[in-house]
Amino acid sequence: MNYLVKAAAFAAVGSIAAPAIAQDYSWQPDRPINIIVPWSAGGSTDQVTRVVAPILEEALGTEVVVVNQPGASGSTGTAAALDAPRDGYTWTANAIANNATYAITGLVEDTSIEDYEIYLHVANVPxxxxxxxxxxxxxxxxxxxxxxxxxxxxxxxxxxxxxxxxxxxxxxxxxxxxxxxxxxxxxxxxxxxxxxxxxxxxxxxxxxxxxxxxxxxxxxxxxxxxxxxxxxxxxxxxxxxxxFVPDFPVAADYFGVFIPKGAPDEVYETVDQVWQDHVMDSEELKAYANDRGAVFSPAYGQEALDKAMPVVIAEACARVTRGEAVIDPSEIGIDCPEEE
Structure with missing residues (x-):
């Protein structure tokens, strides 16, 4: 399946039709959910989000609309998601290292990965x-x-x-x-x-x-x-x-969707269950990963955070080494290893 073509087609229409019947979860959304992709259509985040969105739609019984809002290395759309009402209807999607390091580079102030509930699906390699x-x-x-x-x-x-x-x-x-x-x-x-x-x-x-x-x-x-x-x-x-570079540091780059904290508890409880029931063994996501060179590696909650922390720490601390940091990672709970 050509997922790039599929992503472009989804970009033209914004979403697919919502299913008629939702499953029996504690949260029953009564209007569309927006997932802000802070990059343009067809890119890595956009591609995989448009694969996972129909899975979420079928489970939740409402439209899941993928909204592309690029700009400023992904920080424009991320800030828009954080500024939206915390009612469970506005999510964002990205590589988790981006959401964890925007504050370090000053692109999005006063934020950290602790601002989100985390739902991972694949890991990617450059x-x-x-x-x-x-x-x-x-x-x-x-x-x-x-x-x-x-x-x-x-x-x-x-x-x-x-x-x-x-x-x-x-x-x-x-x-x-x-x-x-x-x-x-x-x-x-x-x-x-x-x-x-x-x-x-x-x-x-x-x-x-x-x-x-x-x-x-x-x-x-x-x-x-x-x-x-x-x-x-x-x-x-x-x-x-x-x-070519034997000592090159390698850390898996995890991608997912992130729901800003502050919504009713039943929102996160429901999405946790949807992830467990429909994403953790998704054939659609497995096919996407196999076709495009990604790694199918879903997780949510504390397991997702633990899995992603190596790349979060690596990217946050690299910002300091490269002189790109405007705040120390320790200010948002990330401790860099001491240089030998």
Whole structure:
């Protein structure tokens, strides 16, 4: 199934028709639920949210409307979700590390991951790819060009998965990639299209955003930010970055939907049960993950927070190392390991 096409179709209509009968949960919503995706249509967050939304609709018996509200590395839509009435009808979706670090970079003030109930579904990995006509045939060649020349890299911004991936690569190789020039777009999908069209040389966005362009022969993947190869049907295995940078730190990048706290308890109790009943073993989400190079890894509540904390800590503390932090992570409950 082409989930990129499916996502674009959903973007045109906003949602699918609501089912007629809700299951017998303690919360019975009486109007549509909005999930604000703070990125443009077709990107990683948008894709998977449009797979999970119909699952939630069927269980809850009401429309679940996916609303794209991009801007400022995802912080515009995130702030809108936090500013909405805390009645259970406005959620947001993202990579959890983004929601946990917006305050650290000053993009969204006075917030932390503690502001949400957490519902995870997949983990994603960034891939470094170049335009199919690029002269660079290996990741080592691209790194050398980033050190000695100029390489434009399309991402969805400094706080996106692609932006953080580029920063992590730069840090891991000693910070000497002065020729890597990031060009930002409103989402991962436009950044990937820019690389595929030759508008930029490379992209570091997520595999789920790139697989269709790689299959079509418009992008050449050079490495995946993982310690094992990326294997997706129709694509040759993509070598892990640890083949090129052995000490590269790897932490799974978890995605999900997040409901701001402050709504009636029955909202969260109901969504917990819906997640358990319908998401934890969802064939639709498994198919999406297998097709696009994601990892099916659902969780909710404390289990979800525990699972995601390694990437939250890694990204929060990396903001300090890179000089991007305006507050110390400890102010929002994240303790960085001491440097040796």
């Amino acid at each position: 891939v470094v790819s170049v335009n199919a006509d690029s002269e660079y045939q290996s990741f080592d060649e691209l790194l050398e060009a980033m050190r000695t020349g100029e390489v434009t890299v399309g991402t969805a911004g400094v706080n996106s998965s692609g932006g953080m991936a580029l920063a992590a690569i730069t840090e891991a190789v000693g910070g000497d990639l002065e020729g890597a020039r990031m060009i930002t777009y409103d989402g991962g999908n436009p950044a990937v299209i820019a690389a595929a069209s030759g508008e930029v040389v490379a992209t570091t966005q997520l595999a789920v955003e790139q697989t269709e362009m790689i299959r079509a022969g418009r992008l050449r993947p050079l490495t995946v930010l993982s310690d094992s190869p990326l294997e997706v049907e129709g694509i040759d295995p993509v070598p892990p970055i640890t083949e």
